[in-house]
Amino acid sequence: MRISALVVSLFASSLAAGSLGCTVGVVTPPVEMAATGTLTVTWLMAGTTDASLCAGYGARSLELAVYDEAGNEVTTVDTPCESFSTTVELPEGTYTADATLVDAASRAKSVTKPLSGIDIVAGTDLTIDLDFPTGSML
Numbered sequence: 001m002r003i004s005a006l007v008v009s010l011f012a013s014s015l016a017a018g019s020l021g022c023t024v025g026v027v028t029p030p031v032e033m034a035a036t037g038t039l040t041v042t043w044l045m046a047g048t049t050d051a052s053l054c055a056g057y058g059a060r061s062l063e064l065a066v067y068d069e070a071g072n073e074v075t076t077v078d079t080p081c082e083s084f085s086t087t088v089e090l091p092e093g094t095y096t097a098d099a100t101l102v103d104a105a106s107r108a109k110s111v112t113k114p115l116s117g118i119d120i121v122a123g124t125d126l127t128i129d130l131d132f133p134t135g136s137m138l
Contacts, residue, residue, distance in 0.1 A: 034091035035122030039066070041099060041115075042085045043130040045137075054081035057137045059101035059109040062086060066097045066118075078102070092122045099130055101137075111136045 041064055045053040054060070061078040064086060068074050074095065079086035081101060095118040101110035110132045120126060 036089050036091055037120040037122050038087050038089050038125045039095070039097075039118060039120060040085060040087045040125055040127040041097075041130060042127065043099070043101075043132060044084070045081075045101075045132050046134050047131060049084045051082040054101075057101070057109050058103050059137075060104045061102055063100050063102045063106065064088065064097055066090065066095050069094050071096075078106075087125070090120045092120055094119050101132060109138055111138070 041062070043062060045057070045059075059081045061080055062083075063076065063078050065076045066074045066088060074090065075088060077086055077088055097115040097118060098112050099115060100108050100112040103109050113130050113132075113136075115128055118126065118128070
């Protein structure tokens with residue numbers, strides 16, 4: 001008899017708790033997003049934005065590889081050569097980068113331009129202008 005009394009008591013308790021509106025929930029803390037800014041790289045070929053020079057030198061795109069302060073690659077973007085501009089969103093911090101004009105097989109068609117001391121500030125855009133003079137083309 002004691003077991004049946006215990007079962008009835010537990011059943012009655014669970015009904016009472018349910019009628020009181022007791023619920024259990026999980027609260028997930030909000031995920032904090034890193035403050036970001038942007039890096040815009042613009043480029044010229046032989047001092048101009050003449051798109052025919054891209055094809056003339058066999059350059060399909062600008063490859064921009066961005067590295068953090070420890071030298072770890074953060075991102076690499078390929079932007080069509082004829083765009084003459086690319087923008088990358090980055091978390092606030094200091095970076096370096098390498099910019100190279102490449103062909104369709106990602107082979108270098110220009111010397112690589114190293115970029116250092118890139119300081120990204122949240123909510124702002126940093127623009128770096130490059131020129132690939134004729135002598136820098138491979």
